[in-house]
Amino acid sequence: METVVRAATHVILDLDLNYINLLAKSLSLTGRCDFYLSRSVYAVSPMAMVTQKNSLFLPRINKLSYTLVESGLYEKWMKYSEPNASMCKNPPRIITVTTILSLTNLWGMFAVLGYGFTVAVVVLLMELVCGGARWRQKGQVDT
Structure with missing residues (x-):
């Protein structure tokens, strides 16, 4: 990110989980949002919980996972794991060019x-x- 993206010659296309912590660290070091994640999402996050095949716990784990994500608890955990994680997540709607x-x-x-x-x-x-x-x-x- 610091080499080719800052030079405005490249764009990085990857999963957002890899960059949320990098954006937060960049904000902590510089004090400004030099990089942003796009508003559109092209792939879901690659997280999973693994159980045995035909496990009785699978329906309960799926229900708990959906509940955590839909209630916003997962986003809240991400916010607390990295204090600046949501500051540079989306680009501003209006960009002023002087x-x-x-x-x-x-x-x-x-x-x-x-x-x-x-x-x-x-x-x-x-x-x-x-x-x-x-x-x-x-x-x-x-x-």
């Missing part, structure tokens, strides 16, 4: 404006030419 406005940043806007003026002048000239021809022909212009 740049100095110059002609190199705004040339596209001026290009669109110039193109619009050019098209407007061409349309105006076409109306004058076509309208003048009709005026000479009929003595008036139909609207």
Whole structure:
């Protein structure tokens, strides 16, 4: 993370459990969130409890596991295991970019404006030419 991701040349795609602790440690060291996890999830967490085949405990373990995850207790345990674990979990919804406005940043806007003026002048000239021809022909212009 500190080499290629910080240089903004790569993105790491892996399970979030591997990076929650790394993000928390990075926040503790630098005091800011330089890295974020994406909001979308592409795979579930690879956790399991193992029992014997056809065990009588399996339905109870499954029910307990679902209850722990759905009640949010698992997230709470993660929060207490690493104090900064949830601070950098999701990127902010609004990212403010501050740049100095110059002609190199705004040339596209001026290009669109110039193109619009050019098209407007061409349309105006076409109306004058076509309208003048009709005026000479009929003595008036139909609207």
